[in-house]
Amino acid sequence: MEVVRLQQQLIELTNSLFQEGFLDDQFTQLQMLQDASNPDFVQEVVNLFAEDSERILAELTKALEIEPVDYKKVDAYVHQFKGSSSSIGAQRIKAVCVDFRAYAEAENREGCRQALQQIKQEFFLVKNKLEALLQLEQQILAAGGRKKGGDGLQKLQQADVANTAVPFNLWACCQQDVSWERAATNANFCSSCA
Amino acid sequence: MARNEGSSACKSKSGSGSMPESLACYPAEVHLLAVDDSLINQKVIKKLLRISAYKVTAVDSRRRALEILGLSGEAFTSVSANAFDINLIITDYCMPGMSGYDLLKKVKESSVLKEILVVIMSSENVPNRIRCLDEGAEDFLLKPVKPTDVKRLRGHVQPQSTARCDDEPEVASSKRKSPSEGLQGQCSERRPRFSRAFMS
Numbered sequence: 001m002e003v004v005r006l007q008q009q010l011i012e013l014t015n016s017l018f019q020e021g022f023l024d025d026q027f028t029q030l031q032m033l034q035d036a037s038n039p040d041f042v043q044e045v046v047n048l049f050a051e052d053s054e055r056i057l058a059e060l061t062k063a064l065e066i067e068p069v070d071y072k073k074v075d076a077y078v079h080q081f082k083g084s085s086s087s088i089g090a091q092r093i094k095a096v097c098v099d100f101r102a103y104a105e106a107e108n109r110e111g112c113r114q115a116l117q118q119i120k121q122e123f124f125l126v127k128n129k130l131e132a133l134l135q136l137e138q139q140i141l142a143a144g145g146r147k148k149g150g151d152g153l154q155k156l157q158q159a160d161v162a163n164t165a166v167p168f169n170l171w172a173c174c175q176q177d178v179s180w181e182r183a184a185t186n187a188n189f190c191s192s193c194a
Numbered sequence: 195m196a197r198n199e200g201s202s203a204c205k206s207k208s209g210s211g212s213m214p215e216s217l218a219c220y221p222a223e224v225h226l227l228a229v230d231d232s233l234i235n236q237k238v239i240k241k242l243l244r245i246s247a248y249k250v251t252a253v254d255s256r257r258r259a260l261e262i263l264g265l266s267g268e269a270f271t272s273v274s275a276n277a278f279d280i281n282l283i284i285t286d287y288c289m290p291g292m293s294g295y296d297l298l299k300k301v302k303e304s305s306v307l308k309e310i311l312v313v314i315m316s317s318e319n320v321p322n323r324i325r326c327l328d329e330g331a332e333d334f335l336l337k338p339v340k341p342t343d344v345k346r347l348r349g350h351v352q353p354q355s356t357a358r359c360d361d362e363p364e365v366a367s368s369k370r371k372s373p374s375e376g377l378q379g380q381c382s383e384r385r386p387r388f389s390r391a392f393m394s
Contacts, residue, residue, distance in 0.1 A: 049234055052233060079288070083232055084234045087232070
């Protein structure tokens with residue numbers, strides 16, 4: 001069945017994104033925030049991130065080309081980029097930003113240039129993978145499957161009031177109910193399907 | 195969230211002039227102002243807060259935040275100050291121009307606005323936290339902000355009681371002394387990092 005094949009692809013892609021360190025738990029948090037009132041939330045955040053990043057990367061390229069280099073400006077841009085990549089869970093980009101800021105503080109132009117190159121590579125990698133992931137989700141929806149995520153926090157909120165554990169969501173892989181605790185372990189798919 | 199029967203979420207604030215926008219009937223009648231120059235962070239924070247049933251207004255600069263608070267331009271009057279009835283400001287620490295710390299100071303220096311809770315978000319921990327808490331910040335959150343942080347915010351902002359409709363700062367502060375919430379920093383497990391009581 002088409003949906004199952006697509007879901008399997010989605011599982012593999014998602015797992016590799018997390019295992020290879022492209023994404024961290026923050027991305028999972030974003031997926032959990034998506035709900036019926038905002039079903040394209042993750043897509044919108046990814047789009048914003050892509051636009052914002054392209055802008056910052058262009059500025060950084062310019063800033064490192066002029067003489068003399070304004071390292072404070074460079075640092076400010078990298079700080080911004082670190083912040084936004086951290087908000088989306090782009091872990092590897094965040095790590096390069098840390099190195100980049102160290103080079104900027106040391107006013108090491110060559111180091112900055114290399115860091116910029118690395119960041120560009122990482123950005124394009126994660127952008128492509130995220131686009132593939134979102135596209136797969138759309139295809140799954142179109143083929144009649146379900147999107148993972150959504151309503152989880154509201155249920156958690158209600159659960160707080162009622163003080164009981166509630167089902168967080170259905171796994172995208174096999175549509176089984178899972179508890180909040182299991183979802184919070186950062187597993188994206190249930191153990192029998194993963 | 196528990197609904198407050200008799201709350202005046204649907205009435206306009208008495209005595210505070212015309213409301214620029216009508217408040218929907220939010221159960222908690224809590225209005226948060228989020229300040230962050232990053233559109234991505236704004237979007238995520240807005241979503242995080244709205245999912246907890248808060249009304250959220252997001253702006254991208256201190257200047258805009260001050261306009262909303264009624265603090266910019268000519269000397270504000272008590273009518274314009276806090277016309278949007280903001281209960282809590284959650285602001286990024288580091289921003290071009292005026293920083294979150296400066297905004298915090300401005301709010302705390304204002305006799306009308308100082309009751310508004312201010313929460314700072316920052317990607318850096320010490321020494322920013324100490325500085326902000328000393329200046330009267332209610333809490334200090336490390337970015338990226340998580341759902342558990344938002345849950346903590348709930349502990350800071352009591353759902354509005356009917357008394358809040360009178361729009362008096364004294365009522366707001368007496369509301370905050372409610373023992374169940376321990377908003378004066380007694381609830382150590384909720385806010386282990388809170389270094390001083392909110393009410394100085």
